[in-house]
Amino acid sequence: MKKLKKFSYLILILLAVTACNDDVKDEAINKNMAKVKAPPVVKEYGFVLNDFEVVVDTIARGDFFGSILDKQGVSPGKVHEISEKVKDTFNPARIIAGKKYIILKDKDSAQTPKFFIYENDKINYTVVNLNEPAAYKAKRPVTIKKREISGVITSSLSEAMQNQGLSNLLVYELSNIYQWSIDFFKLQKGDQFKMVYEEKYIDDTIFAGIENVEAAVFKHSGRPFYAFNYETDSITGKANFYDEEAKALQSFFLKAPLNYSRISSRYTKRRFHPVQKRWKAHLGTDYAAATGTPIVSTADGTVIASSYTSGNGNYVKVRHNSKYTTQYLHMTKRNVRNGQRVKQGDIIGYVGSTGLATGPHVCYRFWVNGRQVDPYRQNLPTAKHIENEHKEAYFATIDELKQRLDSIPYQEI
Template sequence: MKKLNFLILIMLAFVACNDDNSVENIQEVAEVKPAPKVKKYGFVLDDFEVVEDTIRPGDSFGNLLGEEGVGLAKVYEISEKVKDTFNPARIVAGKKYMILKAKDSAFTPQYFIYEDNKIDYTVVGIGDEVTAYKKKRPVSIKKREVSGVITSSLSEAMQDQGLSNMLVYELSNIYQWSIDFFRLQKGDQFKMVYNEKYIDDTIFAGVESVEAAVFKHSDKPYYAFEYETDSITGKASYYDEEAKALQSFFLKAPLDYSRISSRYSKRRYHPVQKRWKAHLGTDYAAARGTPIVSTADGVVIASSYTSGNGNYVKVRHNNKYTTQYLHMSKRNVRNGQAVKQGDVIGFVGSTGLATGPHVCYRFWVNGRQVDPYRQNLPTAKHIEDAQKEEYYAFIEPLRKELDEIPYKHI
């Protein structure tokens, strides 16, 4: 009996050990989480068959849909119903598009999405219900600070910092009335506080605004602060540390940052006519097709062509000032049309007596042709005395922030 009890005890111990081992050998199974759903343009892409591409030269709305099985009658119906929101005839080569198709047996196209630009897009319903609406991708703003020094050009200084060329335009646009960017000196320095736009928090989408800047040119600092004085329009302008407007009645040049290839002169050797004669204008060399803008508000008094001037536009700004723009590849305004400062009036070309693409900018004061760079031109309106205290309080932290950014040196 004792032997039997002993055997039973041994068996129970063996079973218990096996039970313990079985518990210890149980392995935890990791929870498998589903992959995050991909969303774009407000759609969960996993719910569709996706066709994503870029519009090529020669592509048409009808052809793109036709390749996905949409018939001509349906294309016509869509075009007619959505034309007030989306014009299918004006899709542009280089723009991105997406077609979302149902996951049915026929992969029926449901939506056509067209990127107007990096931020704005249009959704066209091309299924049973034809609709169209415009939307914006989510944009975030990030504040940046930058400091740079000129070694040869503003563009190179920006590139050395790994910065967008958009900042070249922004900075030259702010200071175009106070600094001649064609005569920058080695060692000139600049600092900026600005905001960048990002799509989905990661994709750079350009410069939103420049809050403040200082450009030290020939050892003189030129401050600029963005400030809104017109609450009705919400339009902001730039003013210096003394509340004086940086903007002038006239733009410094009729096109964005470029280079002067020939200045106003009473005696210049003409490259086409091969003789010495007066050159009563300023030539700005630029790529063919570069937009040419009116340097001030006014009325177009000539939009025409001559063998010497080529395509040209002449603008009367008031009883005192008139400007003219020569050698355009194409004119963009007509006689009698009112234009605002910065409006595109034509495009750079080499029509008439010209050896290469440029615009010849001519300037008249009281009917006499003069050099615009030697004129004491009127400025825009400064901040009123009643607003100055508020303005000074507004710029104080911005100036402190600017001054605390160290200058870069060569």
């Protein structure tokens, strides 16, 4: 009997030790599981990407919507159904090589494609529901950040921006603002500029471009040129740049019809023609530039000629109003047709050497009241200045901006 009791005690002790060991093991397992963190939740394009198998790729040259989906097991019949139902929102025939796309698939063994996401640009994208065909457009979250910069010219505006690690988009912005008042091919070493502007960022980190330039000052040859972005039409939201005296920076005419490398021949009553080998009047201004350089209309107007002659080559003529007409010769290709309405800065053709030309350039001709003249000797009109009754509001608006600009120190060489 005593032996039986001792054996029972041993059994109980063994069970207690085993249970204790199991508790220790469970506790260790729980601790290890706690150490393994769940993957971070990734939210993008309005989806939790963790819920899908995600395919990310870029549209290659020769790809089309059907071939992309075919690789994912979507039948041609289904592709046709999707294309027909979404074409008003998303045209599958117009996908562009180089654009990013994402396909979200089920996580099960079949991995059925559920959504196709097409990035129109860095901000805008289109989502196509492949299961119940439908499409919608959306935007990635964008943050606007204010920036202030100051720079100095050592050789070019581009180099000045690059030296500070700034976007070349700012070169375009400054060139656009001052295209009527500063010749950017004649910048001088030591010219300085300052800007107050806004940048766009996706998810607070990815640069997505310039949102808006609020104000700038460009000191050229010692003279400061101020520019303030001001809305003059609250209905349309139209805004223009004006200086510190409420004068418009914009001119009725651009200084030149293109970004040129040099003026190869000016308006003159007597010039030795390089092709005809004789002295004759040259009633235009020749701007030398590389073949294919865009040529723009220097002012708003209507195309009254888009044609070809043996002398002019491919040419375009634009009537701006009853007083002013311009003409652009020797194009390699014309980009407008007769009767077409054009805005200042619209591309009307491309530099070439057609007709009587020895090299690529555009001959720019200018008429005032039907008479050809030298545009550089004309007192050309500017855009409309801010009217007297609105000046008080304008000055009140730009006062803080001007103080802010003036407080930014100029950079020195």
